[in-house]
Amino acid sequence: MKHRTFFWFILPSLAAMIAFIALPLVSVVIQSMHVEHEQIMSVTENCGPFGCKEEVSVDAEATAALRAESPLGRFNGLGTYFDRGHLASQEVATAWQERTSLGDFFSRLYNLPLYKAIAFTLTYTFIVTPLVIMLGLAIALGVNRLAPALKGPTIFVSLLPMIVTPLIGSLILFWMIDAQGIIGKSLQWIFDDPELSLKASPTLTWITLMVYGVWHGAPFAFVVFYAGLQTVSSETLEAARIDGATRWQQVRYVVIPHLMPLAVFVSLIQLMDNFRVFEPIIGFSAQANASSLSSIIFTDLRGDVIRFNSAAATSVITIIGVAILLSPVLIRTWRDFKGKAV
Amino acid sequence: MSNAALKTPRSIVYLSAGFVIFWVIIASFPFFWTLWGSFKVQGDFFSKADWRNALWGTRTIVETGGPFTGAGYHGAWVQEEFWRAALNTFIVVFFTVVISLTLGTLGGYALARSGARYAFWLLMIALVFRAMPHITLVSGYMLPFFQWNLWGHLPTTIIVLVAINQPFTLWMLHSFFLNIPKDLDESAKVDGCTQFQAFRHVIIPVMWPGVITTGLFSFLLAYNDFAVTSMLLSESNRTMVPAIAGFLGSTFEEGNVMFAVAAVVSATAPLFVLVMFFQRQIVSGLTAGAVKG
Structure with missing residues (x-):
């Protein structure tokens, strides 16, 4: 071609992506380096019977005018990145110096909002992804055995x-695990604890979300x-049987190696999707x-005070x-592509 | 093939069937439970006394006289005007799907037919864009949209959803076009067609299965989106998903949770119908990317 x-064919699609994905990324970076204007202070001299005093007060009008005029705020460099709400360099340094043990350091780290979010996101990603693959494989093996009419x-x-819409799916489960819902009630009955609530403790909430x-x-x-199972070669399976492979060995040494490339694909997609876990946290009010x-x-964008710079800094870090998560894949694809070209 | 060695032992048959039944219950029970419960009053759906009340509708009979009530649906659709949200969802989803398929077909076709290095890089960039959490982009939109008075309108949201959808659409259609033999449009070009004419007269007639499958996934993305629609739409323009979230935020009075339950059931129904009619396409779409690498 x-x-x-090529250029004319790709242009509309490319224009949409540049305008609404690439430029917003630039905008995020710029916003993250700015911070809202400080309040303007005005000094007024107040003279009374006992002499004159200088008073400092907030000039609300001027502040509002300035903020409205340049909503981006003033340049702040990387300040937002290192404040307490984000990388918290100072707090981390203090925590490291004052640590009594490594566990103590991590529990201090966990009190900082960004590290707390990173901890959950990574735990969620790396626990849910393998479980999804194992459960998916088990279901596939089971369904493969069913009578064709039932498949x-x-x-x-x-x-x-x-x-189902993620927010709706999580709401449906959320109502069921409510202390007065069917699963919540059943769990109370099973564990014989009328006070049991899945929403109360962080551990239980994490488990519920996962x-x-x-x-x-x-x-x-x-x-x-x-x-993938539909394309497993029946000849290989038969050969394995003739060689005396047990049922489990057939799965282990014939079926699973055949499905391996698919497992890589599924885990890539799942890593990307789980890393952006969001709706269930809103749906479960967690x-x-x-x-x-x-x-x-x-939360930054939805709060009473919208904090653009804070949201932007977190976005850049995300x-x-x-x-980083994608880099192994990108490097591998690049090598494949170069290999093909040569 | 019907020899004794192939016969599966009983225990494995039972175990595997039992597991599938277990999974089917886990996958479907929440939906049936919520559908059933949406016709009850709150006192039954969230029962303080006995969860079996939800089955028989004990409180529902006391409060309304019958075992089923449409009060939740009436409250959601009429009182809280959920139909507006449904209409907005329809507009947003329809235009998002149509526009992203139009742009995606052209782009995907070009990417599939060009062997140049930049085409590869575009696909890689699209992959990175695909992985980005949508909410990070939203925080880039908010301030400029506020400034330029674009915030809150349906067209803005449609264009944003189209753009967010593009990377995925490009990848999917690109792999579908790779499956259409190159000879087809090459021979049309030999006969004197321009590239666009070849696309118009030779490729378009055979591309529909791939486009329909891609369209289904674009539909799901636009329909299921919460991050973009909840941040970029004003209250009067809200689509269904943010509207449901709104039910929860503002109305936790007795009975109003049932509005949300009814709205949830209403919003899930179209998805059921979709899966029922397009199960084959959805399955083939999910596996297309995997099998072709």
Whole structure:
């Protein structure tokens, strides 16, 4: 294809991406380096019967005018990145110097909002992803054994948790685990503890969110693995049987190696999706016990005072996180591409 | 093939069937429970006394006279005007899908037919864009949109959703076009067509299965979005998902939770229908990316 033709074909799509993905990224970086204007102080001289006094007061009018005129605020360099709400360099240094043990250091770190969010996001990503893959594989193996007439309806039902709007799916589960809902009540009965509430403790909230994550993600892994199972060569399986492989050995040494490339694909997609975990935290009203990088950006933008610079700084840090997460994939694809070209 | 060695032991058959049944219950029960409960009053759906009240509708009979009530639906659709949100969702989703497919088909076709190095880089950049949490982009939009008075309108949201959708659409359609033999449009060009004419007369007639599948996923992205719609739309322009979140934030009085439950069921229904009719396309779309690498 000629370069010119290529350009005209790709132009609309490229323009949309530049205007609404690339430029916002620039905007995020710029916003993160600015901070709202300080309040303007005015000095007035107040003269009374006992002599004159100088009084400093906030000039509300001038402040409002200045803020309205340049809403971006004043340049702050990397100041926002290192303040207490973000990387908190000072607090981290103090925590390191005053630590009594490594555990103590981490628990101090956990009190800082950004590190708390990072802790949850990473834990969620790296626990949910492997569980999704294992559950998906188990379901695929099970469904593969069903009678053909049952396969269609089973796949239909299996797709539902994935297809449902994440916020709606988490609300549905949230109502069920409510202390007065069906699952909440059942758990109270099982553990014989009428006070048990899944919302009360951070640990239980984390577990609930991850259970939701697995429920939501498993269908995707299932569908991909199920499609992969259809292409397992029956000759290889038969050969393995003739050589005396047990059922488990057939799965372990024939089926799983065949599905390995698919597992890489599923884990890549799941890593990307789980890293931006957001809706379940809102749906489960779990902001108090669990926050992810996305949810603290949301809170900054939604609060009574909108803090653009803080949200922007967290966004930049999140994007760097995504880049680190993706870098192995990008490097591998680049090598493949170069290999093909040569 | 029907020899004894192939026969599966009973225990494994039972175990595997049992596991599938277990999964089917986990996957579907929450939806049926919520659908059933949406026709009850709050005293039954969240029962202080006995969860079985939700099955028989004990409080519902006391309060309304019958075991089922449409009060939640009436409250949501009529009293809280959920139909506005449904209409907005329809507008946003329709235009997002149409525009992103138009742009995506052109772009995906170009990427599939160009072997140049920059095409590869575009795909890589698209992959990075695809991985970015949407909310990080939203924080980039907010301030400029406030400044230019673009904030709160449906067209703004549609364009933003189209753009966020592009990386995924490009990847998917790119892999579909790779599957359409190159000879097809090459021979049209030999016969004197320009590249665009070849695309128009040769490729468009055969591309529909891929476009429909991609369209389904664009639909899901726009329909399920919460981050963009909740931040960029004013209250009167809200779509269904932020409207449901709004029900929860403002109204925790007795009975009003049932509005949210009814709204949730209403918003899930179209997705059920979608899966029912397009199950095959959804499955093939999910696996397309994986199988083709």
